[in-house]
Amino acid sequence: MASNSSVVQSLMGGAGELSSIDPSLAKLLNQSLRDKLNRQLKGDAFASSELLINHCCKLVECLLANTQTHEQLVDYFADFSQSLIELYQSLELTEQETTHSYVNATGLVMAVKDAVSTVNDIYRVKAFIRALKNTLDDAESQSSQPLHLVYPACGPFAPLVLPLLCYVKKHNTYQRPLKVTLIDIQPGAQKVLNRVVGSLGLEHSVEVLCMDVMDYQPSQPIDILVIEAMQHGLSKEGHLSFMRHLAQFLAKDAYLLPKEIVIEAILAVPQREFVEQWHEQARSHSSFINAKIKAERINLGPIFTLNLDTLKQMAIMPLGNGYDLIEAGQVSIPHNVDDMSKRILLLSANLHVDEQEQVAQYDSGITHPLADMSVCIDFKPKASEPDDLLVKGGDKLKFYYKLCGMPGFLPTIA
Template sequence: MKKSNEPSQTWGEKRQLSSVDPSLERLFNQSLRSQLTRQLKGDAFASSSVLIKHCCSVVETLLAKTQTHEQLVAVFADFSESLLELYQELALPEEEVTHSYVNATGLVMAVKDAVSTVNDIYRVKAFIRGLDKVLSKVEGQSQEPLHLVYPACGPFAPLVLPLLCYVNAHTRYQRPLKITLIDIQPGAKKVLERTVESLGLDTDNIEILCMDVMEYKPSVPIDILVIEAMQHGLSKEGHMSFMRHLATFLADDAYLLPNEIVVEALLTVPQREFVDQWKEQERSHSSFINEQIRAERISLGTIFTLNITTLKQLAIMPLGDGFDLIEANQVTIPHNVEDMSKRILLLSAKLFVDDEEVIDQYDSGITHPLADMSVCIDFKPKASEPDDLLVKGGDKLKFYYKLCGMPGFLPTLA
């Protein structure tokens, strides 16, 4: 049963809001069907040279000073199709493709779902550009190998491997790299090994590990940590647990990508935020946010900031049985808001990959605002749930982050 402040028609009932361009989704499905047909007929798949060509085209477009969305879609379509052919050619057993589960730190995605993340254009763009700037910055400082670690990287490691392929083809940097790719899924490891080989990369300098990130203990410090293991609102996956674990292995001058994650709490009318705002749009992006609807939001402020400095200062509250809470910030619910009973609490994460590359609201699936329907402001739900939190104007909300198999923020009355 719906709570009284839910919209009469949710976005999900109309269509699924996505930051992925719909043409890429259609091409993805078309490519899968085509490759299945070719596999059944025993036809040959695309060569390594074709994959490298498409990969270099993607990176060249991403690194350009300006590019249109249409240009990005075009190059990503070719690259994605080549990667999917590689994935299909492996013919992984069903259990290695479809198996997803929840472990002690959060959701482990099925390989079949993880392969599509390469089409999250603006997430890939921000990380590739940010990593390119880091590698340019450290060039010439030393000839010692840089240790780059990418945990929970998925089957294609899309935030790192495309740039490595481009660098290899264009000899952009001379400083050697030691790469460690980590994923817990056996199927992902098999795809990664084939991808690295097909991209023409030096396998002697790339270590691919199939293991829980929480068990990884590098023999040398981590110079560059590329990590994105979360869903919207910094929820569901093990990003925070991974960060806490890997922090002890960071070099003193390590680079963290993203450099900072900021989570904001805001109040909004869901009908306006999720339905009215996107009626005329085929996809989501921060540039499409309706300014009038943005102005209707009530910002409660930042509830959490994650960077190298705050990572070392986290206030941990152990609750036993491996369940910990991280203390976050406190906000105040405003008084005398006329339509408050119609509003819901949203948690919105924004990723600063570096000072210039930002993944903003709605740019990616990981930055879609997350609705917390447990917080009921100035109304009592007709069908209450055990975790409902009844709040009124003037109350203070204190947030904690749950480190467990269902990670995410827990609002409480202060």
């Protein structure tokens, strides 16, 4: 699909890239490198465990507060992130350990150097930390038996869990024993995780495993599953494959974070949606969505809902050669839309982490709408691609989810 792709690609790559990460946090790495150079020249060691714990607890206090400004969050994230980056750099991992990325049977395995930036995704971390605190509060009142928390594909910093565990340990918040299993397939991530866990004083309750999530078989049921292994539009990474594998090990009353993921299909004009809507914003966030531009969208409706109930009901359609499909929803393309040929199909994820906390559209990189450039509605592209799907008003789009090394949604004409 040639006519609209240049607009999307020009925004999604290069100097104009739209990001939910605050620009001041994105610049931390350069400053951290300068600080590391200065310390080496002076013969100083990297920041102490006490400083890391202090930054971690202050961050969690801010995240759990009933009110906090974005500027306050940026300040606390900056301190915590810089401490973690300094720790990461002090390990002096090999180039293979930091830069190696690849695709396996379930999806993309990110390079460690790319995964370190997830700690700066403020509103993703905030929603999960607050939801996990709510979960631990609820679990504390239910029983006194030990809890098993599993966080697969957690990356080098496990940012959705470790900050709260540090805070809980310092304040001796809960009586119910908690065992935590962190899993990542990257050896470099395991090395960093072990150092972070030790620096936070959590080594007695946290186990770090370096393995493929699909090979994990716990010795005790999983009471809390914290999982976020996806990119926008529930694409690229193995989130759904991991959930299907781990579901068999969940305790009867297990907690799942996020509790539910909803994928919606939208038709929008890319120039309006991705360019004009953000040209005066330094970052993206749901609170910055332009009401007029939002009203111009054509909302086709939800195509996929992922929670514990739907997970149990999924029917797999094996296609062979490592490709399986899961049937998703169907939507109708409206008739007689004047600018339909200018619109593209977007798939947008909303994460309901628990009943109170969510990661809404544009709050995080994982909730930016994903453009499917293969769907051509009411026009035929001048430069066609092998996977172009020619659609016209009145057609019905049927979606399937691909379980393979390139996971994501496959639209078809019903």
